[in-house]
Amino acid sequence: MNDDGGVLDRYASLVDDEAALRAACERPLPSVVRVNTLAADADRVARAFDEEGTDYERVDWHDGLFRMANRSPGTTWPYAHGWVHGQEEVSCLPAMALGHEPGMRVWDTCAAPGSKTTQLAALMDDSGVLVGNDTSLGRLSALRHNAERLGVTNLLVDQQDARNYSLNGFDFEEFDATLVDAPCSCEGTIRKNPDAFDTWTLDHVHEVAGIQKGILRRAVQATRPGGTVVYSTCTFAPEENEAVLDHVLREEDCRVVEWDCPLESVDGVTEWHGEEFDPSVAKATRIYPHHNDTGGFFLAKLRVGGEDEGVSA
Amino acid sequence: MSDGEGAPGNDGSQFDRLPATADEREVEGRATREEVLDWWAERFGLAPETFANHTFWEKGKGKIWVFADDLPSPQELEGVGMTVLRTRQEHWKPTTTAVRKWGHLATENVIELSPGQATAFAAGHDQELPEWEGDWGYLIATHELAGDQVPIGVGLYLYDELRSVVPKGYQEELPDLGE
Numbered sequence: 001m002n003d004d005g006g007v008l009d010r011y012a013s014l015v016d017d018e019a020a021l022r023a024a025c026e027r028p029l030p031s032v033v034r035v036n037t038l039a040a041d042a043d044r045v046a047r048a049f050d051e052e053g054t055d056y057e058r059v060d061w062h063d064g065l066f067r068m069a070n071r072s073p074g075t076t077w078p079y080a081h082g083w084v085h086g087q088e089e090v091s092c093l094p095a096m097a098l099g100h101e102p103g104m105r106v107w108d109t110c111a112a113p114g115s116k117t118t119q120l121a122a123l124m125d126d127s128g129v130l131v132g133n134d135t136s137l138g139r140l141s142a143l144r145h146n147a148e149r150l151g152v153t154n155l156l157v158d159q160q161d162a163r164n165y166s167l168n169g170f171d172f173e174e175f176d177a178t179l180v181d182a183p184c185s186c187e188g189t190i191r192k193n194p195d196a197f198d199t200w201t202l203d204h205v206h207e208v209a210g211i212q213k214g215i216l217r218r219a220v221q222a223t224r225p226g227g228t229v230v231y232s233t234c235t236f237a238p239e240e241n242e243a244v245l246d247h248v249l250r251e252e253d254c255r256v257v258e259w260d261c262p263l264e265s266v267d268g269v270t271e272w273h274g275e276e277f278d279p280s281v282a283k284a285t286r287i288y289p290h291h292n293d294t295g296g297f298f299l300a301k302l303r304v305g306g307e308d309e310g311v312s313a
Numbered sequence: 314m315s316d317g318e319g320a321p322g323n324d325g326s327q328f329d330r331l332p333a334t335a336d337e338r339e340v341e342g343r344a345t346r347e348e349v350l351d352w353w354a355e356r357f358g359l360a361p362e363t364f365a366n367h368t369f370w371e372k373g374k375g376k377i378w379v380f381a382d383d384l385p386s387p388q389e390l391e392g393v394g395m396t397v398l399r400t401r402q403e404h405w406k407p408t409t410t411a412v413r414k415w416g417h418l419a420t421e422n423v424i425e426l427s428p429g430q431a432t433a434f435a436a437g438h439d440q441e442l443p444e445w446e447g448d449w450g451y452l453i454a455t456h457e458l459a460g461d462q463v464p465i466g467v468g469l470y471l472y473d474e475l476r477s478v479v480p481k482g483y484q485e486e487l488p489d490l491g492e
Contacts, residue, residue, distance in 0.1 A: 039414075040459075047459040052488040077458055080435055080465070080485050082413055127366070129382050132392075140391050145482070148395045151414035153367065154381035157392030171385050 007187060007197045011236045014269060015288055024290035029191035033073045033084035034092060034115070035064035036150045037122045040083040048078045061262045065089060082150045087115040088192070090263070090287055090297035094232045095119040097259050097301050098177050104128045107175040107222060109162040109182075109215050112139030114146040116181055121152040131175075133158040133165065163214035165222060177228045178219040182212040184233035184240050188296025191289060205239050212244045220252040225305030229254065232299040236288070238272035241298040245284060246277040248302075256280040259301040264291040268300065323374060328393045330386035331369040331377070343371055344400040352398070352405055357453060358420030370394070375401030379411070406451055409466040409483055416453040416464030423453045424468060424475065428491030431456030434477045435465055437484035443473040451478075458490070 008025065012018045035042045042064045049056050054076050055069035066084070078084045095116050098106070100123045111117040111132030121130050132147070132155050134140050140157055147155045160166065162180075167173055185205050190196045212233070219229050233240050245256060245268070256278075268284030270277050284300035323329070323340050331346045332338045338345060346369050353359040370378040370386070370393050380394030397411040416423070424445060426434055433440055434454050449470050454477075455462040466479040477484075 044459045051459065051490055054488075075485060075487060077487055077490070080483070080487055081458070081463055082410075127381055129384075137391070144392045147392070148410045149483075151395070151410060153379055153394040153414075155392065155394065156380070156384070156388075156390050159391050169385065169388060169390075171383075 005197050005200065007200050014236070014286075015290075016266075017290060020290035021288055024288070024293065025190045027191060027293075029088060029295060030293070031068040031073060031086070032059070032088050033066050033068060033079070034087040034119060035066070036083055036085055036118070037064065038126050038151050039081065040078070045078045045083050048083070049076065052077055059089060062089070062092060065092065085115060085118060085146065085150055087119065088295055089292065090188075090234070090294045091115055092119060093261065093263070093285075093297065093299055094179055094181055094230050095123055096262075097299060098179055098228055098230045100124050101176070102127060104176045105131075105172055105174075107131045107133065107165075107178040107219070109133055109165070109178060109180045109219055111143055111157075111181075112136065113142035116179065117143060117155065118147055118150045118152055120179065121147065121150075121154055124154060126152060126154050128154055129156065129170075129172075130154050131156045131158055133160055133162055135159065135161060163211070163218050165218050167222065174224040175222055175227065176224060178223045178230075180212075180216050180219045180229065180231045182208075182215055182231065182233050182240070182244075184208055184212070184235040185237060186234055187236045188234040188289070188298075191295055205237050209239045209244060212240055213247045216244060216248045217252055220248060220254045220302065220304055223304045225253075227304045229302040229304060230299065231302065232297065234295060234297055236286075236296055236298075238269050238277075241286075241300075242268045242270070242272065242277045242281040242284060243275065245281045245300055245302075249278045249280070254302045254304045256283045257301050257303045258283050259285070259299075261285045261287075261299070263287055263294070266291075268298075323371065324387070325373045326389070328370040328372045328378065328386070328388040328390060330384075331371060342401055344369075344375075344377060344398075349377060349398060349400075353415075356405075356451070357407075357416075357422055359415060359418050363415060363418060367394070369397070371400075375399055404450055406478075407453075407467055409479055412453050412464050412467050416455065417462070419453050419464075422448055422451070423455055423462075423464075424470070425462055426454055426456045426465070428456065428489050431465060432487055432489045434468065434475070435479065435485055435487045437477050437479050437481070439474055439476040441473055442470075442475045445470060445473075445475070456490070
């Protein structure tokens with residue numbers, strides 16, 4: 001049982017079923033793999049699992065996700081061949097929300113260790129330019145390893161502070177789409193990181209929110225008018241979610257747009273601890289662990305530029 | 314950064330695009346795009362069109378990377394696509410990951426392993442395979458999975474023995490599909 005140290009108390013007023021949230025946070029997270037479509041399709045993966053006697057359950061909302069029954073995915077043939085990669089269900093949403101077209105230039109601002117990055121590469125059919133950026137060399141090494149393991153060739157691995165990211169060195173000046181899967185307080189990962197609440201402090205939440213604002217602002221600046229920016233975190237704290245959006249909506253030329261979330265979710269909150277946010281942050285998506293038996297997640301899709309810019313995109 | 318008189322040398326800290334042909338080569342010992350395509354064609358029967366849209370890059374001594382698009386050269390990045398080949402040695406060596414990505418297109422120097430042999434190979438074990446009558450040197454080892462031959466990795470065949478050169482990080486104890 002997790003001792004949440006009162007962290008979940010903060011969010012009791014935000015959820016429909018507080019008991020269900022608390023119960024879900026105490027259950028371990030199912031082990032899930034995503035099919036790497038650069039190497040195999042889902043039916044072939046299923047056939048290979050069947051041949052070697054690996055038990056699984058297909059995820060109903062996504063053809064390319066398998067919930068593993070027992071065996072660690074790493075000791076299966078499909079994993080050894082780079083046909084699958086461990087990635088939990090909610091973590092598949094940002095790449096799906098970003099959208100993709102052939103030949104796109106995409107920036108993943110906080111890419112390591114790369115499950116979402118490699119999913120993006122697969123959605124791009126390993127073409128175009130995908131820049132996977134992160135600050136830590138150790139984490140970049142994991143990103144490189146994962147991309148290599150999955151046969152990704154359209155990835156450029158870069159080490160910069162995303163808050164003042166420079167495109168010098170490329171032969172283009174802006175991206176078509178940008179993913180900001182921001183560093184966060186990770187409250188929503190409590191089911192796989194049982195100590196996620198132990199190190200929680202409000203100071204840390206505020207500190208990381210400052211970083212998130214800086215990265216999201218730079219992401220909007222570096223994306224062409226009409227392009228898309230997706231902002232996501234694995235935390236419940238409105239300080240790191242809607243408040244970050246509210247800040248960037250005021251500072252940069254962008255707006256929150258609707259997107260079609262394939263999982264059960266609720267709207268972003270427009271008010272928190274006496275602070276009111278831009279009403280459009282309600283278009284963002286909150287997913288609590290008890291909704292779909294997943295981790296917790298937050299996602300917003302932003303469109304860059306004014307109403308009439310880049311309407312063809 | 315120069316290791317020769319008048320000619321720019323290989324700078325290990327950056328990615329340099331391979332010259333198209335030997336005529337355009339400025340760095341001594343650097344493989345050319347043409348040589349890389351010829352090597353894959355001659356060793357494994359891979360059509361040069363396989364890499365038609367890709368660019369090749371060298372970083373460090375002889376390590377060749379392949380990127381899906383075009384890009385100004387040089388690049389000071391942490392990664393440009395994926396590693397594909399080790400050059401600047403007598404026998405060029407394909408990477409495990411390149412073989413896993415493109416090995417299904419190979420028509421030569423492919424050794425099909427039985428279920429038991431495949432499991433041993435994936436775990437990094439060398440094995441006696443005197444029945445192989447093809448070339449010595451680097452081979453693509455495959456096994457049957459889900460209806461097709463699937464590349465597992467790179468083997469080095471010498472003196473009746475297939476050595477697994479699957480890197481430690483990719484070695485794994487996997488199920489024997491014959492049992």
